[in-house]
Amino acid sequence: MSEQLLQVRNLQTQFFTDDGIIKAVDDVSFEMARRETLGIVGESGSGKSVTSLSVMRLVLPPGRITGGEINWKGRDLRKLSEAEMRAIRGDDIAMIFQEPMTSLDPLYTVGNHIEEALRLHQNLRGDAARQRAIAALDDVGIPDAARRIDAYPHQMSGGMRQRVMIAIALSCNPDLLIADEPTTALDVTVQAKVLDLMKDLRVQRDMAIMLITHNMGLVAEMCDRVAVMHRGKIVESADVNQIFANPAHPYTRGLLRSIPTLDSAPKTPLPTLDWQPEPHQKEQSHLVEIAPRHWVSAWAA
Amino acid sequence: MQQTENNPLIQVQNLSKHFARSSGMWGGAGGVVRAVEDVSFSIAAGETLGLVGESGSGKSTTGRLILRLIEATRGRVTYNGREVTSLPKDQMRALRREMQIVFQDPYGAFNPRMTVGNIIGEALELRGIKSRGERDREVARFLDMVQMPTDISARYPHEFSGGQRQRISIARALAVEPRFIVADEPVSALDVSTQAEIVNLLLELQGQLGLTMLFISHDLSVVRVLCDRVAVMFAGRILELAPAPALFQNPLQPYTQELLAAVPIPDPQRARGRQSAQTLSQIKSDVKPNGAAKNGAASLPQPDAKPAADAQQSQGCPYAGRCPHTMDICREQMPPLVDYAPRLNETAPHWAACHWVEQNINHR
Numbered sequence: 085m086s087e088q089l090l091q092v093r094n095l096q097t098q099f100f101t102d103d104g105i106i107k108a109v110d111d112v113s114f115e116m117a118r119r120e121t122l123g124i125v126g127e128s129g130s131g132k133s134v135t136s137l138s139v140m141r142l143v144l145p146p147g148r149i150t151g152g153e154i155n156w157k158g159r160d161l162r163k164l165s166e167a168e169m170r171a172i173r174g175d176d177i178a179m180i181f182q183e184p185m186t187s188l189d190p191l192y193t194v195g196n197h198i199e200e201a202l203r204l205h206q207n208l209r210g211d212a213a214r215q216r217a218i219a220a221l222d223d224v225g226i227p228d229a230a231r232r233i234d235a236y237p238h239q240m241s242g243g244m245r246q247r248v249m250i251a252i253a254l255s256c257n258p259d260l261l262i263a264d265e266p267t268t269a270l271d272v273t274v275q276a277k278v279l280d281l282m283k284d285l286r287v288q289r290d291m292a293i294m295l296i297t298h299n300m301g302l303v304a305e306m307c308d309r310v311a312v313m314h315r316g317k318i319v320e321s322a323d324v325n326q327i328f329a330n331p332a333h334p335y336t337r338g339l340l341r342s343i344p345t346l347d348s349a350p351k352t353p354l355p356t357l358d359w360q361p362e363p364h365q366k367e368q369s370h371l372v373e374i375a376p377r378h379w380v381s382a383w384a385a
Numbered sequence: 386m387q388q389t390e391n392n393p394l395i396q397v398q399n400l401s402k403h404f405a406r407s408s409g410m411w412g413g414a415g416g417v418v419r420a421v422e423d424v425s426f427s428i429a430a431g432e433t434l435g436l437v438g439e440s441g442s443g444k445s446t447t448g449r450l451i452l453r454l455i456e457a458t459r460g461r462v463t464y465n466g467r468e469v470t471s472l473p474k475d476q477m478r479a480l481r482r483e484m485q486i487v488f489q490d491p492y493g494a495f496n497p498r499m500t501v502g503n504i505i506g507e508a509l510e511l512r513g514i515k516s517r518g519e520r521d522r523e524v525a526r527f528l529d530m531v532q533m534p535t536d537i538s539a540r541y542p543h544e545f546s547g548g549q550r551q552r553i554s555i556a557r558a559l560a561v562e563p564r565f566i567v568a569d570e571p572v573s574a575l576d577v578s579t580q581a582e583i584v585n586l587l588l589e590l591q592g593q594l595g596l597t598m599l600f601i602s603h604d605l606s607v608v609r610v611l612c613d614r615v616a617v618m619f620a621g622r623i624l625e626l627a628p629a630p631a632l633f634q635n636p637l638q639p640y641t642q643e644l645l646a647a648v649p650i651p652d653p654q655r656a657r658g659r660q661s662a663q664t665l666s667q668i669k670s671d672v673k674p675n676g677a678a679k680n681g682a683a684s685l686p687q688p689d690a691k692p693a694a695d696a697q698q699s700q701g702c703p704y705a706g707r708c709p710h711t712m713d714i715c716r717e718q719m720p721p722l723v724d725y726a727p728r729l730n731e732t733a734p735h736w737a738a739c740h741w742v743e744q745n746i747n748h749r
Binding site for chain 1: 429439440477569576577578579580582583585588589591602603605607608611612626629630633643644646647648649650651652654655656
């Protein structure tokens with residue numbers, strides 16, 4: 085068993101709105117080991133993104149982490165000061181998002197962005213920072229990095245911008261990369277290349293990846309383990325082969341069945357996915373282990 | 386498929402749209418962007434043609450040109466034998482009743498201050514339905530058709546989920562009783578469960594109403610489910626056009642092959658077995674250690690670059706810069722669309738524009 089990096093225990097994140105409390109993340113537990121890719125899968129509103137933001141302690145009001153532990157290399161991130169947390173972000177855990185354009189400042193060059201990260205986290209400046217930034221762009225497969233470093237975000241294609249985001253995220257050698265729908269805004273041919281890049285870098289950097297996605301195809305391509313979320317709860321988690329071969333939860337089965345694939349029957353309706361928990365199922369929603377490392381809601385076990 | 390050739394509802398001939406490039410901003414001179422270049426196809430009554438390609442390929446522009454939401458630079462569109470491209474405005478308005486469009490983001494397509502009843506009612510007015518009673522009955526009928534509750538007329542679009550809004554948007558399109566619908570990425574912004582429901586609704590409407598459809602999408606899996614034939618666009622041009630089964634089982638054009646190979650397979654055993662088109666190490670082999678490109682930056686094949694402006698302007702195949710089979714002729718001459726069905730023993734026309742296919746098809 086390789087080194088444990090992250091242990092999330094009974095995490096609860098709630099949003100306190102005028103219409104009441106929304107339990108966005110409701111008693112969620114999972115672990116991640118070094119070099120492991122964990123897919124967190126679910127539809128919008130499932131709590132998958134809020135889970136990742138909670139790990140980074142980036143949940144904004146009216147949201148708040150209300151319970152549980154987030155153990156990172158043995159330290160509970162919930163107990164750290166904001167200054168200590170800033171050091172963790174970027175240095176230890178980095179994050180990339182769906183739309184790279186909104187995360188990049190249009191008034192700064194690509195190089196400005198990476199050099200800023202290097203200054204804040206590695207205390208690198210001047211020529212040293214520039215050389216490292218060029219190397220970082222080269223590492224993510226941007227051709228002619230020495231020239232491209234002076235380009236502005238709008239001068240690059242979507243795929244190139246997402247590579248830049250990955251370069252920024254990886255410039256400080258994080259142990260965990262959280263990628264929230266990193267390829268959803270990209271064309272399918274570009275997506276394939278960005279995914280290959282992430283796979284390559286994971287091996288080269290000895291890094292773990294938390295992939296937040298609604299796309300089971302990406303999960304199959306990328307992940308070692310999968311956690312399926314529905315309405316703030318993990319309903320099933322297992323190794324990727326197990327999830328696809330022996331899904332135990334009706335929501336997981338529905339999710340797998342209702343995605344169209346290149347093998348889908350032409351002109352034939354897709355199976356629909358309309359599972360909602362019954363009251364007795366809500367009471368039995370804690371996870372039990374039905375096979376080694378395969379967990380599912382107790383009522384479905 | 387005979388019918389496709391002989392009795393098209395929509396016929397598009399040599400359609401082109403050139404946009405003036407704003408000069409200066411990109412550091413270069415002005416010029417034209419050939420968003421759509423010499424595109425021809427037909428759609429038979431009752432048929433759904435899928436139009437696939439990446440962003441910037443010109444697929445959405447093609448849909449808008451057919452409806453004359455934008456004006457073509459060159460070429461002709463005929464609807465049911467009448468030329469659309471030269472129709473005077475008043476006659477065009479009458480024709481709009483028969484041709485509708487459904488967009489990706491149904492919320493952006495609505496006036497947020499209009500109720501659902503008014504949104505659909507406005508479309509009904511185009512059919513001359515004015516009386517309150519008839520209007521209400523018709524609104525209910527179309528809401529029912531898209532499987533929405535019929536008592537939501539007084540509510541507003543923002544009260545509904547994305548999938549429900551897409552249903553309302555489809556109801557509005559259907560309310561004028563069109564024969565032809567352009568569906569521009571109608572399920573791309575939806576969750577898995579909602580996407581399946583809307584795909585099924587579109588399938589049902591195809592059967593029930595015999596709708597003719599141009600289905601624009603970057604999602605090949607959805608196209609597989611919904612379309613009879615598929616056209617593949619790249620940099621403004623159609624590179625392959627074939628019946629869906631032939632295109633998915635026997636793609637000819639290297640770009641179609643690249644597109645299909647890039648679709649993630651939701652099966653971990655198979656997904657890991659295959660090699661994707663270009664790995665990082667291959668990309669980087671094109672770059673010298675000092676970061677300077679082997680052949681100068683301009684000619685460097687970029688891993689996911691849009692087709693370069695000058696490549697688009699040149700005479701050659703727009704895919705030549707990315708294609709694994711590029712030959713000299715590919716950079717010099719745009720290959721014509723050729724029907725390879727006879728040589729493939731396929732029954733329906735299977736068009737592809739590719740020098741490499743032309744030279745190698747007999748050896749397959």
